[in-house]
Amino acid sequence: MLVSALAAASGVPVPTIKYYLREGLLPPGRATGATRAEYGEEHVRRLRLVRALAEVGGLPIARVKDVLACLDGATPLTTALGAAHDALAGSPAPEAPANGAAAAEALVADAGWRVEAGCTSLAQLGAALAALAGAGFPVDPVALRRYVRAADEVAREEVDAIPGGDTADAVEFVVLGTVLHEPVLLALRRLAQQHHSVHRFGAPPGTC
Amino acid sequence: MLVSALAAASGVPVPTIKYYLREGLLPPGRATGATRAEYGEEHVRRLRLVRALAEVGGLPIARVKDVLACLDGATPLTTALGAAHDALAGSPAPEAPANGAAAAEALVADAGWRVEAGCTSLAQLGAALAALAGAGFPVDPVALRRYVRAADEVAREEVDAIPGGDTADAVEFVVLGTVLHEPVLLALRRLAQQHHSVHRFGAPPGTC
DNA sequence: AATGCTGGGCAGTACCACTATCCAATCATC
DNA sequence: GATGATTGGATAGTGGTACTGCCCAGCATT
Structure with missing residues (x-):
């Protein structure tokens, strides 16, 4: 799998993959030549994990790197x-x-x-x-x-x-x-608050 | 109370107070002249609240403004x-x-x-x-x-x-x-995780 | 009168997470 | 073997956020 294929498989654009490689969030692919490298399924998994930690967890890139380091070590x-x-x-x-x-x-x-x-x-x-x-x-x-x-x-x-x-x-x-x-827990707390608050105070005209 | 006094009372630097005024997070003081305005205790409270929402709650400034709008309206x-x-x-x-x-x-x-x-x-x-x-x-x-x-x-x-x-x-x-x-709840969950995990798996040499 | 702080405005900074552009080397194809 | 697309690698630029600096004329204090 080449970068473009990795990009297609993971949904992450190529320049962003390069950025993650630079930052050390993604291990480099196996070089098969001076201008070619092979990526595997583990890179797809890793990319999805990076995105989850960054977007769901809201972690800055540097923190994502720290977390990944724990998983790898x-x-x-x-x-x-x-x-x-x-x-x-x-x-x-x-x-x-x-x-x-x-x-x-x-x-x-x-x-x-x-x-x-x-x-x-x-x-x-x-x-x-x-x-x-x-x-x-x-x-x-x-x-x-x-x-x-x-x-x-x-x-x-x-x-x-x-x-x-x-x-x-x-x-x-x-x-x-x-x-x-964490985001799941927080979202659940908010939904529960909404439920109980509507239950106690009633719902206003149109808003959530 | 003038800006510098407000800054001293709230711990927020003067340029930042000006910034919050520009962004509408802080109501303007009562103007007592072309180059003088009077701030009150409510401004100190508001500033502390802004900092709490931004730092404790981790909200971006624009969101802080939204939250404050709810409180005011x-x-x-x-x-x-x-x-x-x-x-x-x-x-x-x-x-x-x-x-x-x-x-x-x-x-x-x-x-x-x-x-x-x-x-x-x-x-x-x-x-x-x-x-x-x-x-x-x-x-x-x-x-x-x-x-x-x-x-x-x-x-x-x-x-x-x-x-x-x-x-x-x-x-x-x-x-x-x-x-x-929210941050209190999350911190408590993490501390409880630490306690129970140490309880089950034991503590490693030196780290938290 | 001299000094110093004030409000107001706008420009500049630092950081973050990308995104764009360029390059020579190569691969696939003709 | 020529050709065009693609790659890895490097460097520079973008847009957003949250301030921070600087300048100015106008007052207040001395």
Whole structure:
């Protein structure tokens, strides 16, 4: 399969494929001459994955590369999961507002979760809580505890569902599940909000 | 309060405040002369809100403007919620892949939710499901139903928590809750995943 | 009067994700 | 073997977003 065929098979335009090759998101094809390279089915799969991570997951290209690196390397599962979380986080939360971090740690401790002390997700949570408080909309502690419970249930079942056999498969399963299910979860929450809000307040004339 | 004072009070640099004024994210101050304008506490609040929506919620400036428009206008609650959802959606899911849309509708019907037929969240869900299937990682229907249950519980409690009195307050509560709690929910899911995954697979040497 | 900050406007910057153009080398075809 | 299309590789350009800089005349303060 040549580039044009790869482009046709994946739906990604040739210049974009070249761009991904340059950026290291796609391994180069097997060179069969100075101006010819052969691509395989794995390149099609990889391209689809790149597009899913970028479009569904909303990850910037550099983060997609990080996630792919986890899948390719023979990383232990928990490391790969951490890397995926870091990739998802995006902004590294440069300033960690002390009150937010403290609130996040208290919440995690209250939930009984054992997590890495300085990890990105924790910083992210701290930053979000601090920003909410700073904007004048502190999260109701009761709501927060409900969120914790819901997150715990969802995550426990997700982790239970990880296949036990091959490590590489498990890594792929958990990393992609983490990244790609986020928009599904958010969309479902919004739809449920819509349903319950219509149920309680009634629907307005014409809008969604 | 003059711009520099507003900048000091909000932590937003003066040129950025000017930019927000140009873009209509911030109402102009009360002009007290040709080269002087007075800003109040509401401008500080608004600025903090803009930053929260942009940084915590990750919304592009144009979407922040849409969300703010809902808060300012005396829109009925369900309309405002829909607008907030649309603002969150971002990409309007240009091509609606038929199988994804069908899956989304089936899921919603199965959940017993009554939602607007063509609404953005539904399209978003359909696009996400289609992209996942296209990338070779279809969501496990059982997992999906668990997600639905979790989303339903969270949303029901969120809607129950909406204050009943003033409409404007309720709109603000629900719109900001929807937008700004997303990162909290996602961070909590990631932390819970980390906890359960460490619990099941053990922690690797040094990484988060 | 001198200094310094103000609002307003417009141009410029930095980054991101592509997209376009060019090139010599080659492959397939005539 | 000539010919035209295509390829990989490289470099430059595009469009969008979110600011950031700079300049200006006009006031306010000293």
